Every structure is written in C-alpha cells, then in structure tokens.
Amino acid sequence: MPAASSNAALRVTGLRKAYQDVVAVNGLDLEVRAGECFGLLGPNGAGKTTTVEICEGLTVPDSGEVELLGMHWSSEAEQLRQRLGIQLQDTQLSEKLTVHETLRLFRSFFDQGPGADEAIALVQLEEKKNSRVGNLSGGQKQRLALACALVGDPDFLFLDEPTTGLDPQARRQLWDLIEQFKSSGRTILLTTHYMDEAERLCERVAIMDNGKQIALGTPRELIASICAEHLVAFSAGAKSQSLDLPALRKISGVRDVRSEKGTVEMQVTELHLAVPALLAELTRQNIPLTELSTHSATLEDVFVSLTGRHLRDE
Amino acid sequence: MSETTAIPEIRARAAEKKSPRGKTFAEHALVQLTIVRFLETLREPEALFWIFAFPILLAAGLGLAFRNKPAEVLKIAATSRAITQSLQREKLLAVQQMDSHDAEEALRTGKIALLAVPGENGAVTYRYDDTNPEGRTARMLADRAVQQAAGRVDPVHASDEILREPGSRYIDFLIPGLIGMNLMGSAIWGMGFTVVDARRKKLLKRLVATPMPKPYFLLAYLLSRILMLVLEVGIVLGFGAWIFHVPVRGSLLSLAAVCLIGSLAFSALGLLLASRARTIEAASGLMNAVMLPMWIASGVFFSAQRFPDVVQPIIKALPLTAAIDALRANMLQGANLVQLGPQMGVLAVWMIVSFVLALKLFRWR
Numbered sequence A: 001m002p003a004a005s006s007n008a009a010l011r012v013t014g015l016r017k018a019y020q021d022v023v024a025v026n027g028l029d030l031e032v033r034a035g036e037c038f039g040l041l042g043p044n045g046a047g048k049t050t051t052v053e054i055c056e057g058l059t060v061p062d063s064g065e066v067e068l069l070g071m072h073w074s075s076e077a078e079q080l081r082q083r084l085g086i087q088l089q090d091t092q093l094s095e096k097l098t099v100h101e102t103l104r105l106f107r108s109f110f111d112q113g114p115g116a117d118e119a120i121a122l123v124q125l126e127e128k129k130n131s132r133v134g135n136l137s138g139g140q141k142q143r144l145a146l147a148c149a150l151v152g153d154p155d156f157l158f159l160d161e162p163t164t165g166l167d168p169q170a171r172r173q174l175w176d177l178i179e180q181f182k183s184s185g186r187t188i189l190l191t192t193h194y195m196d197e198a199e200r201l202c203e204r205v206a207i208m209d210n211g212k213q214i215a216l217g218t219p220r221e222l223i224a225s226i227c228a229e230h231l232v233a234f235s236a237g238a239k240s241q242s243l244d245l246p247a248l249r250k251i252s253g254v255r256d257v258r259s260e261k262g263t264v265e266m267q268v269t270e271l272h273l274a275v276p277a278l279l280a281e282l283t284r285q286n287i288p289l290t291e292l293s294t295h296s297a298t299l300e301d302v303f304v305s306l307t308g309r310h311l312r313d314e
Numbered sequence B: 001m002s003e004t005t006a007i008p009e010i011r012a013r014a015a016e017k018k019s020p021r022g023k024t025f026a027e028h029a030l031v032q033l034t035i036v037r038f039l040e041t042l043r044e045p046e047a048l049f050w051i052f053a054f055p056i057l058l059a060a061g062l063g064l065a066f067r068n069k070p071a072e073v074l075k076i077a078a079t080s081r082a083i084t085q086s087l088q089r090e091k092l093l094a095v096q097q098m099d100s101h102d103a104e105e106a107l108r109t110g111k112i113a114l115l116a117v118p119g120e121n122g123a124v125t126y127r128y129d130d131t132n133p134e135g136r137t138a139r140m141l142a143d144r145a146v147q148q149a150a151g152r153v154d155p156v157h158a159s160d161e162i163l164r165e166p167g168s169r170y171i172d173f174l175i176p177g178l179i180g181m182n183l184m185g186s187a188i189w190g191m192g193f194t195v196v197d198a199r200r201k202k203l204l205k206r207l208v209a210t211p212m213p214k215p216y217f218l219l220a221y222l223l224s225r226i227l228m229l230v231l232e233v234g235i236v237l238g239f240g241a242w243i244f245h246v247p248v249r250g251s252l253l254s255l256a257a258v259c260l261i262g263s264l265a266f267s268a269l270g271l272l273l274a275s276r277a278r279t280i281e282a283a284s285g286l287m288n289a290v291m292l293p294m295w296i297a298s299g300v301f302f303s304a305q306r307f308p309d310v311v312q313p314i315i316k317a318l319p320l321t322a323a324i325d326a327l328r329a330n331m332l333q334g335a336n337l338v339q340l341g342p343q344m345g346v347l348a349v350w351m352i353v354s355f356v357l358a359l360k361l362f363r364w365r
C-alpha cells in the first residue's frame, strides 16, 4: 500500500526490548499517521516509555524496526534529531537557570525554530521568563519542558506523560497548548494514564499491556467495541456475600457483571431498562443498596474489560 | 484525509525551512553550553564557598599559625633577688622574682618555663622540664646570663644577622600548594557532582535527545572551568601577595599557562571519575579516593621530598605534584616555561588520557 506508507510518520514493526528481569516491549507494531495525535495508553510498566524511547533513538531495541519521518536511526540520526521535539517522562531541567536561559540553550542546538522569547510566549510563560526553573510550579515546569520540545520547530512531537501529577486546571492548560500544536498539522505521539486526556487529544489510541498492544482504534471505536455504553456500579455493604450474581447477568441489557472488593460493576447497554430491573432484582434477593452510580463508558472501561484490571492502582 | 500531511511534504518543508540565518557567536551551542555551565557554578553558594572562601581561610589560618615569629621572650622565675638581677641581663628572658611556693605552682602549671633556685655557696639549681624545648632554651639562656654576671668572658666574639626574606617562609611554600589543591578540588568536585547530578535527573538523557553534538557538552565543562580559573587562582594569589607579600618571581604568563593546563588536566580527570557513576555517593567516594593520596603525598602542606626515595617517581607522576611543583618553581624560583617542561608534560598526559577515556566511557543516561 504505497499510499498508506507515504502517510505514516512513524512505523514500528516487530519491536522487542528485554531487560534483565522483564520483557518491556514484546513484539510491538505501530503506525502513526502524519498529522495525527496518537495515544499510547497502558498501566504502569506496560512498556510505553521503553517504546517511546526506542522511537526517539535513545534506547536500542533488541529487535525490530523503526522508521520515523521516512528516516532510520542507523543512518540519519543527525537529521532526525533536528526534526523531533521530545519531552521525556521525568527530566528535571537545571534548577539554577532561568526559563529564558534554558530555552536559549535548547534553541542553540537546533538549526531553526522559534527564538527563546517566541517559545516562552507559545507556552504562556512570559511572566516567568526570568524566574529560576527551581521556583516554577509543576504545571509551569511541564510547560517549560514542552517549550524545550517545541523550540526546534519539530515535525514530530513525542510527549511521555505530559500531564502526570498536575492539577486539573494545569492539565487543561497543557491540553490547549498541545491542541494548538496539533492544529498546525504536525504529528504527536503521546503516552498517558489518563483516559480523559487520550479521549480529548488523540485521534487514535493503542492500549498496551505487558509490552504488547491489546487494542487499537479511535477512542469512539474502542468504547463501542465493548458493546456497552454505560457502566453501573453499586455496593451492597455487608450483604454482598449473599448476592446472586448469575441472576444479575440475566437482566436484559446487562452485558457483563464483575464483583470486586464488595463493589459490583455491570456493563450495560440500555441504562433506562437495566437500572429499574436491577433494583427489582435486588429487592427480590432482599439486599439493601448502600451505593449506586452510573457513568458513560470510557477508555478506562475498555481497559478493564480487556484485562480485568484498572489502569491505575488507586 | 485532506488535513494530514504526507511524509514527502514534511521532508520538503524541512528542506525549505533549512536555510537558517547564520547563528551569532552567542547563539552557538558550545558558547551557550559554556555560559550556562558558568552561571550554574556561580549560582551555587556552597561551591563558591569551597572554591573561594575555603582556601583563603586555610591560608590565613595556617599563615598565622606558622608565621615566622620574632624570637619569643621566655618567662622564667627566680626565688632570690641576686639571681633575678643576674638573669635580667638576658633580653630574651622575662624574669620574675617569686616566693618558692608561688614559683613551684607557676612552674607546674607552665606559666614559667624555668625556675632558678639558689644553692649553697652561690651555686644555682635550674628546675625545668627537659622534654619541653622552651625549658631547654631557657636553661641555656639563663645559664649564660648567670655565668656572665659572675664574670665569665666568652673567648670568641659572635654577632647575629637575621634574615626574614619573602620567599623562604612557610606561607610562601603554602600558597602555591593551596592554589594547586584548589585547582584540583574545584575541578574534580565541580565536574563530578554536576555531571552525576545531571545524569541522575535525566538531564543528560534529555540533552542527547536534542541534536547537541556530544563532545560540545564535555568541552563546555572544560571551557567554563577556564573562566572560573581566572577567579579562583586570582583570589588566592591576590590574597597571598597582599596580606603575606608572597612573591611571584616567574612571569605571570607562564603562571597562567601552568594554571590552565593544570585545571584542564584535573577537569578531564573529574569527567573521567564522573563518567559512569549514577549516584552522588558513588561519585564522591571515587573522587575522594583519588584525591586523598594526592593531598597527602603531593606536597600541599609539607615537602613531598620527605617520602622515601622509592616512591618519589610515583609521587612525581601525580598531577597534583606536577602542578604544585610547577607553581612553586614559578612563584618562588622564577622558573620559565622551558624549565617547567617536565611538569607541564605530566599534566598534559593526564589531561589527554583522561579526556579521551572519559569520552569513551561516558554514560549519558
């Protein structure tokens, strides 16, 4: 498919990387199309960072191929470096330098791109221009890291958990910045634990677990794939042991029921039918409700239905 | 998908963007790395203390402790008036007449170095501690005074001429030693801690993710050291010259050359020591293990000649020995660069070998 291939900004085939005790990436294939924002989702230790760092040319894979912007790390590393914007998962920039000094330094490595002042304006850090990096808030530090990634005017942007640890407001601010960059037609590969982040920013997502891709598609497709638009969760307090789960599965519109630590979760297609039926069934079993909640299905629920685990252990 | 961009387009755009206006000097990566490195050092208060304040405090302290004092007047006592009067002829003795109880007490507590007690028939007994040099000196001076008062005439006439030339005092020996020690300490610590810290914080990894040429990063460290060097040597040297009148007999240019090559050699050694360590603890252990023998053996505080002859070739091959020997030869004997050749050679070898090894071994992540 020549048409498709000329459209792939990043193509990864058969990627494998093992460390002493774990196989971090285990036979991964990925294709990121030019101009899209692609999300790599997965729990801690899924192999997201390892994958991204192999694509960035920082880690050498045990086997597999990476083709990035039509180039290869083995032969065109220097040109590639000029074209990439990179944010690593946990870099601490030098605390003793100011925002402006930091960006001037990073800018000096690239042949072209916005000047330090322009990059500062891009991430709205103007009033912090002369502050030491050590005195910035978490969100400001992340915006500075983003500016460092943008300062070479990259065609491809790698963002490894850009909003982890930030408060909701700082996250939204960073999302706006990423969307701005996206709208200028450049390509992004982003990793995250946050499903809402992926749903908001990414055209397509791949879900990773134990070094493998377990799902791929647009957020909408993936949610549709579990055939349940809604999730109902309830808890029955002390009585949960005597709960008759098979009976719940028979309720019409219920697709799946699982019970975990006293909380029961049900995947449901038609909420308006399932909830009254559930209440009636619980009354029949003589079980009092202590809690009941419903929400629309998210990527998180996709992950749970694929692996039986939650993305983040909370 | 009309809005997505195909790869050929991206490459074309890259090519078109890539007619960069020439970078100014200040925008060059090596210049930026050097500036940043220099700023980071200046903004590190603890490092500034060790580089600037510490050697000056050390020089001041040791300079005071070991200053060549004018011969000190020794305090002694006598229990009789006649002996007291005889002893007063000696200008280097301060004599007090005391009753025997007070005098014994003063001798026991070290307030006086010697007690002269009259014996039978005009004889004198000196009571003093012969393990105390002051006591022995006081004995000689007191006896001479007593004998001369009793009429002894020395057969040979002797007179004294006193020399206290700058250049031959302990402080003159010490200042070049401290400059050498400072060159080594600030270079090795300055390199080691910052490199390992940057590695620990993944800053090194972030930098190699940019198109930064890797040797620039290491070179910038060496260059910023040269900037610091002017300050750190200048301050210690200026202090020694101003307060203690320590001489600089050689040319300042060759002194600068010695400091430069010395600092580069130590910086390269520092890079080498920091090239793999992932924690500050590991790095500082390694750095101290390398520096400690040199502090002891390289003649910072006392001459390296005191060590046995068998180890002299090893001591001479140490970079700190070479640096200090060259500094002393320049400052105290006025040696020129040709005469400093052997030491400069030793330093150059250390510099080149360490830098090449560091480049090879360096762990960026």
Ligand SMILES: Nc1ncnc2c1ncn2[C@@H]1O[C@H](COP(=O)(O)OP(=O)(O)OP(=O)(O)O)[C@@H](O)[C@H]1O
Residues within 6 Å of the ligand: A019, A020, A022, A023, A024, A042, A043, A044, A045, A046, A047, A048, A049, A050, A051, A089
């Ligand atoms: N340098 C390394 N040495 C040994 N093991 C490693 C190394 N880097 C990663 N691993 C292991 O590889 C696995 C994948 O790690 P990776 O960092 O890629 O996960 P991740 O998906 O990015 O996780 P997180 O969401 O926590 O960032 C983990 O089990 C990790 O312990």
Ligand SMILES: [Mg+2]
Residues within 6 Å of the ligand: A048, A049, A050, A089, A160
């Ligand atoms: Mg990660």
